[in-house]
Amino acid sequence: MTALQEPALALSTRAARALTTTTKTLPQTRSITPRWLLSQLPWVEVSAGSYRVNRRLTYTVGDGRITFYSTGARVQVIPAELAELPLLRGFADADALSTLAEAFEQREYAAGDTIAEAGTPLDTVVLIASGKVRRSTPGEYGEEANLDLLSGGDHFGGELLGSSEQTWKHTARATTRCVVLVLPATTYAVLNGRIQSLREHVGALLAEPPRSHNKAGEASIDLTAGHDGEPLLPGTYVDYDPAPREYDLAVAQTVLRTHNRVTDLYNGPMNQLEQQLRLTVEALRERQEHELVNSTEFGLLPSADPAHRFPTRGGPPTPDDLDELLTRRRKTRFFLAHPKAIAAFGRECTARGLYPATGTLSGKRVVTWRGVPMLPCDKIPVSPQGTTSILGMRTGEDDHGVIGLRPRDLPDEYQPGLNVRYMGVNDRGVTSYLVSAYHSAAVLVPDALGVLDDVEIGR
Structure with a gap:
């Protein structure tokens, strides 16, 4: 048996709402961020x-990043990407680049392994496919001074393409597990002697007079300072980028x-x-x-x-x-x-x-x-x-x-x-x-x- 409900003593809130309005918010959204x-x-x-961005002329020094592709555990460099190396800048012989790319050997290093030692003969061109490599140089007081940290896409040792009579100027050690591609000096010497277009390109680039530029790669503005008397002052002009970017x-x-x-x-x-x-x-x-x-x-x-x-x-x-x-x-x-x-x-x-x-x-x-x-x-x-x-x-x-x-x-x-x-x-x-x-x-x-x-x- 249910208890009898007592009669209501006042108007219910549900009934009262029929005579009122509600206070409403603006439509809300969860997608707004601080922006x-x-x-x-x-x-x-x-x-x-x-919008055109005009800049001073900047010399391309071939210091871009290199791209790779992999097949299973094997990593290979995209041949055209080798033109990012300074001495291969502008080299467009596709067959020669493909032959050069196939000559790179894949190596793996564990964290702490030495890839190159300062003072030893420069014997490889190194392309970093994955991992991190720290470069250092002997410090003034015997300790190592850190230079920079390289990662996938970076490279070093490209000066080997111009001469084999060089030594490493820095020490490179893996800070994580690294996969690198290396081109030994002996292999490059064989290819350089066999591929005429490669030999001619590198020779022509080395024969070019060095272009004066500042640390940012911009064409230099010749100045003189600290002189006395009436020396011959240098003449100069500011060169502009001939192909400025437009947005x-x-x-x-x-x-x-x-x-x-x-x-x-x-x-x-x-x-x-x-x-x-x-x-x-x-x-x-x-x-x-x-x-x-x-x-x-x-x-x-x-x-x-x-x-x-x-x-x-x-x-x-x-x-x-x-x-x-x-x-x-x-x-x-x-x-x-x-x-x-x-x-x-x-x-x-x-x-x-x-x-x-x-x-x-x-x-x-x-x-x-x-x-x-x-x-x-x-x-x-x-x-x-x-x-x-x-x-x-x-x-x-x-x-x-x-x-x-x-x-x-x-x-x-x-x-x-x-x-x-x-x-x-x-x-x-x-x-x-x-x-x-x-x-x-x-x-x-x-x-x-x-x-x-x-x-x-x-x-």
């Missing part, structure tokens, strides 16, 4: 749809559709079109930041100069790694890193008893290192192996840094660099709007952008 890159990148307004504005677009009856009848208390546009623009801005980081045409990661990319010393990002990233350029404005990379850096600092300072940027608290903000960006990819990259950049036209590009004037502009164009109403009563966001990014000089690669976030 620090969009807010901190200086934006240059482009009037003609493209065309890219676009992210979508067509927003709204039914006429919705915008006519259901516009209170919130404007339906306005909310649809707001969320669409948020999605476009997220896509913009992704493209600025990853686009193969102008993205910061693909655009970074190989000379300004280097791996971490031991895997996780340490204070030493970020110091190295800082010292490779002046006026670093900020680091850009995946949130997991920032967390990994925090763990390394904690293990050393260090506590990174925080600062205020645009009214928000951010982690800093050496006074430089570390800004999170989840658009930086993380590999399946748990590695990512950290970017350090100088920004602004005045500092010859990294800049963002957007159009100066747009018809029907809704926000800077973004417009909304009315496309009409179809026979079903659906109104369409074309929403377009125009953007690009430019690295004015190579050292404005540096990338710390192989950043492990899992340990």
Whole structure:
């Protein structure tokens, strides 16, 4: 038996709701991120749809990275990639390059093994397929002084192609397990004697008068200083790059559709079109930041100069790694890193008893290192192996840094660099709007952008 329900003494809340209205939020979305890159990148307004970066003439010295392919456990160099070696720069004999590529021998080294010893005869050209190699030289007081850290795609010993009467100027040791391809001096001597085009190319390159350039590879400006009297002063001029790069504005677009009856009848208390546009623009801005980081045409990661990319010393990002990233350029404005990379850096600092300072940027608290903000960006990819990259950049036209590009004037502009164009109403009563966001990014000089690669976030 159930107890008899007592009669209600007052109006229920369920019934009362029929006479009330609710307080509503704006439509929410989980896809919005801080988008620090969009807010901190200086934006240059482009009037003609493209932006040309004029630079001083830079001599190509063949110091790019080399690409390999593998078949099972066997690793081979792509023949055309051998033209990245300084003395093979411009060499286009495909058959000769293929023969040279096949002559490389695969070797493996364990961590700590010596690949080359300073002072011993230079007997191989070494191409690093995978792993990390540290180069050092005897220090002033008997200890080893570290020079740099090489990783997959780097190479050394290429001067062997010009002369066999040389010695190693540095010691190279594997810091991790390494797979390398080597070309022994004896094998090269046989090929050089047999392949006439190779012999002629290397001979012609060695016979060229050395071109004067500064440490950045730019054509030198001849000057004199510290003189007395009336010596003959050098004449000079500043040579320009004959083929400057041009950046065309890219676009992210979508067509927003709204039914006429919705915008006519259901516009209170919130404007339906306005909310649809707001969320669409948020999605476009997220896509913009992704493209600025990853686009193969102008993205910061693909655009970074190989000379300004280097791996971490031991895997996780340490204070030493970020110091190295800082010292490779002046006026670093900020680091850009995946949130997991920032967390990994925090763990390394904690293990050393260090506590990174925080600062205020645009009214928000951010982690800093050496006074430089570390800004999170989840658009930086993380590999399946748990590695990512950290970017350090100088920004602004005045500092010859990294800049963002957007159009100066747009018809029907809704926000800077973004417009909304009315496309009409179809026979079903659906109104369409074309929403377009125009953007690009430019690295004015190579050292404005540096990338710390192989950043492990899992340990």
